[in-house]
Amino acid sequence: MKKYLLAAGALCVLGTNAAFAHITLETQEAPVGSTYKAVLRVPHGCEGKATTAVRVQIPEGVIAVKPMPKPGWTLQTKKGKYEKSYQLYGETLTTGVKEVDWSGGNLPDEFYDEFVFRASLAADLPAGQTLYFPVVQECGDATDRWIEIPAAGQNEDALETPAPSIKLLPKK
Amino acid sequence: MISCWRAPSGRANHSCYDGMNAAQSSTTIHLHTGPLVWLVAAVMAIAVLAVPGRAFAHAALVATDPADGAVLAQGPLQFSLTFSEPVSPLVLTLVRPDGTQLPLTSYRLDGQTLAIDNPERLKSGTHVLSWRVVSEDGHPVGGSTLFSIGAPSAAPVAGEPVDWTLRTAIWAARLLLYAGLFLGVGGAFALAWLAKDRRCGQRFVAAALLFGLVAAPVSLGLQGLDGLGAPLARFAAPAVWKTALETSFIWTVLIGLIALGLALLSLAGPPGLRKLAASVALLGVGGALAASGHASSAEPQWLTRPLVFLHGTAIAFWAGALAPLGLALRRRPAEARAFLRRFSRAILPVVVVLAASGIVLAVIQVQAPAALVHTAYGRLLLLKLALLLFLFTLAAVNRWTLTAPAEAGDTEVQRRLVRSIGIEMLIALAIFGVAAGWRFTPPPRALAIAAAQPVSIHIHTLQAMADLSITPGHAGQVAASVVIMTGDFGPLDAKEVTLVLSKPDSGIEPIRRPARKPGDGTWRVDNLVIPIPGRWNARLDILVSDFEMMKIEAPIDIRSD
Numbered sequence: 001m002k003k004y005l006l007a008a009g010a011l012c013v014l015g016t017n018a019a020f021a022h023i024t025l026e027t028q029e030a031p032v033g034s035t036y037k038a039v040l041r042v043p044h045g046c047e048g049k050a051t052t053a054v055r056v057q058i059p060e061g062v063i064a065v066k067p068m069p070k071p072g073w074t075l076q077t078k079k080g081k082y083e084k085s086y087q088l089y090g091e092t093l094t095t096g097v098k099e100v101d102w103s104g105g106n107l108p109d110e111f112y113d114e115f116v117f118r119a120s121l122a123a124d125l126p127a128g129q130t131l132y133f134p135v136v137q138e139c140g141d142a143t144d145r146w147i148e149i150p151a152a153g154q155n156e157d158a159l160e161t162p163a164p165s166i167k168l169l170p171k172k
Numbered sequence: 173m174i175s176c177w178r179a180p181s182g183r184a185n186h187s188c189y190d191g192m193n194a195a196q197s198s199t200t201i202h203l204h205t206g207p208l209v210w211l212v213a214a215v216m217a218i219a220v221l222a223v224p225g226r227a228f229a230h231a232a233l234v235a236t237d238p239a240d241g242a243v244l245a246q247g248p249l250q251f252s253l254t255f256s257e258p259v260s261p262l263v264l265t266l267v268r269p270d271g272t273q274l275p276l277t278s279y280r281l282d283g284q285t286l287a288i289d290n291p292e293r294l295k296s297g298t299h300v301l302s303w304r305v306v307s308e309d310g311h312p313v314g315g316s317t318l319f320s321i322g323a324p325s326a327a328p329v330a331g332e333p334v335d336w337t338l339r340t341a342i343w344a345a346r347l348l349l350y351a352g353l354f355l356g357v358g359g360a361f362a363l364a365w366l367a368k369d370r371r372c373g374q375r376f377v378a379a380a381l382l383f384g385l386v387a388a389p390v391s392l393g394l395q396g397l398d399g400l401g402a403p404l405a406r407f408a409a410p411a412v413w414k415t416a417l418e419t420s421f422i423w424t425v426l427i428g429l430i431a432l433g434l435a436l437l438s439l440a441g442p443p444g445l446r447k448l449a450a451s452v453a454l455l456g457v458g459g460a461l462a463a464s465g466h467a468s469s470a471e472p473q474w475l476t477r478p479l480v481f482l483h484g485t486a487i488a489f490w491a492g493a494l495a496p497l498g499l500a501l502r503r504r505p506a507e508a509r510a511f512l513r514r515f516s517r518a519i520l521p522v523v524v525v526l527a528a529s530g531i532v533l534a535v536i537q538v539q540a541p542a543a544l545v546h547t548a549y550g551r552l553l554l555l556k557l558a559l560l561l562f563l564f565t566l567a568a569v570n571r572w573t574l575t576a577p578a579e580a581g582d583t584e585v586q587r588r589l590v591r592s593i594g595i596e597m598l599i600a601l602a603i604f605g606v607a608a609g610w611r612f613t614p615p616p617r618a619l620a621i622a623a624a625q626p627v628s629i630h631i632h633t634l635q636a637m638a639d640l641s642i643t644p645g646h647a648g649q650v651a652a653s654v655v656i657m658t659g660d661f662g663p664l665d666a667k668e669v670t671l672v673l674s675k676p677d678s679g680i681e682p683i684r685r686p687a688r689k690p691g692d693g694t695w696r697v698d699n700l701v702i703p704i705p706g707r708w709n710a711r712l713d714i715l716v717s718d719f720e721m722m723k724i725e726a727p728i729d730i731r732s733d
Binding site (some may be wrong): 042147 | 232234256257313470716718720721
């Protein structure tokens with residue numbers, strides 16, 4: 001019974017996030033030093049037009065990114081140097097994926113889809129802070145940029161097109 | 173988790189409803205379980221109600237009717253706004269061309285389209301349909317659509333109240349100053365150089381000079397009052413005089429006072445200095461007029477200032493000689509004949525200079541012939557021209573038909589000449605009065621320059637700075653120009669720049685206009701219509717890279733004309 005209640009509660013919490021129009025990440029909290037599966041939820045197109053590309057910028061400290069291919073979409077990554085080197089399973093990483101692009105697809109405005117990648121959150125990321133994943137959504141010639149990051153002290157809800165974000169939790 | 177934004181209408185977030193239903197059902201399920209579970213359920217329910225998760229709505233405007241920027245022959249019966257998802261309106265306002273707001277309360281929702289009834293007949297000019305809506309999920313968005321009836325609004329007329337007492341005082345003081353300079357100084361010059369018997373007209377000239385000596389400082393003080401927009405009662409206030417001293421009119425007053433003083437000296441001083449003092453004083457009249465005023469401040473300065481100088485000197489020569497000449501002819505016709513001869517010989521070239529300089533100045537000031545009729549300045553000029561025509565006719569008759577017999581000693585003609593000179597004097601005074609009226613009417617040239625002045629602001633933040641100019645800086649059809657730099661004056665190569673103007677105090681939600689890059693290092697927004705004057709909030713959304721947008725904003729004051 002307890003389980004049932006918790007499930008219902010969880011459902012209800014999740015439910016609050018189920019209604020959306022912004023592009024958001026499904027899991028909105030993750031401990032630093034863990035592996036994170038990022039699910040970008042695309043609820044609609046740009047101004048009613050079908051989505052043709054989704055591009056996400058990988059913030060510093062998010063390493064070893066592996067995007068999930070998607071049928072009907074061309075998957076590309078842009079690699080570059082990290083600002084510093086990271087240790088992962090005894091390996092030193094200095095470069096990696098900085099941007100993931102899914103393009104050439106067609107997601108009509110009335111349909112929903114998800115875009116997935118997996119990554120490691122570096123152990124030295126500051127727990128307690130928010131990490132932003134700016135996303136550009138292209139719909140043919142129209143573009144929606146989910147790239148707004150609130151200034152210090154600014155309420156995130158005041159933003160018109162906020163960047164998807166996660167809250168960093170302490171290392172487990 | 174960040175708490176849910178609630179729509180001002182009090183309409184609950186859609187997701188909150190989901191949460192509530194779920195919480196209720198879970199509570200029902202747990203009627204027979206232990207207190208711990210109860211507690212968990214209660215906490216859960218509170219968590220859901222109080223922190224209902226993030227709001228995710230983003231309704232985008234897809235189409236409007238009338239279209240943004242449309243020019244219509246007459247107001248539509250209804251307006252429509254079509255969004256990318258169903259919305260409900262929070263505030264709908266029509267801002268009229270005069271800046272007044274009309275709340276729009278009658279609307280219907282038809283799917284994603286919001287049809288709004290137009291409750292009144294719209295006057296011509298630019299209207300703003302300002303909307304703020306909340307989409308199903310509780311996120312409010314706002315924007316503005318502009319449309320014009322007939323044509324985009326010209327800048328509305330500024331209704332600044334006129335202090336007529338002050339105006340009259342300024343005008344009267346100016347008239348007296350002119351009388352002192354032209355009739356006084358000019359009279360002193362005529363007495364020194366042209367008259368044989370200096371006693372005739374001396375009193376008149378001295379009186380005019382004294383009037384001028386009083387009027388000059390009074391004029392200065394009034395100028396200060398006008399500059400501060402202060403009433404006549406504050407004439408003695410130090411701030412008024414401090415303001416006056418900062419205007420260019422101080423030079424007119426100073427040079428004028430010197431000229432008046434020298435003229436007095438030539439009347440009463442030692443005979444050796446008489447002619448020199450009178451000459452310098454006469455030149456001082458020209459100098460005083462050239463030192464300030466509409467005509468002197470016109471471009472090109474190298475032309476206008478000398479022309480004003482010549483014009484003023486010539487007026488003083490002509491007008492100044494009239495009173496002593498008329499009085500001399502009446503009282504001592506015999507001695508006056510030499511005076512008349514010298515005057516009539518000198519007057520022709522003087523009038524040519526007077527007319528030529530006047531015509532060139534008028535052309536510079538008025539620019540287009542239509543402005544003669546359409547502006548107050550032009551109408552005053554027409555009036556002055558009519559008076560001048562009369563004056564010239566009279567002077568020509570005097571010069572070519574009356575002067576010769578009068579010089580020959582014909583007493584009847586001399587009397588007629590005296591009468592005619594008297595009328596000339598009155599007309600000259602009337603002309604001074606008209607010219608003093610120009611004090612209040614900026615010439616078409618200045619009006620055009622003032623109207624075209626841009627309004628500029630500098631926005632400086634740590635990340636970026638921008639110079640935003642709106643040209644012309646008044647309400648109506650304008651263009652915006654933006655130069656952006658990084659916060660430390662480095663080049664900032666943006667991908668896109670969007671100008672966002674809003675005026676919350678007039679109920680105008682953001683008007684967004686993308687800027688284009690003409691290639692000269694600036695960003696421009698052409699065909700921008702600013703519907704009403706006042707303080708606007710200007711925001712620049714600078715897209716630095718695909719993933720980085722900077723928003724900087726500052727207030728900007730849009731003039732009314």
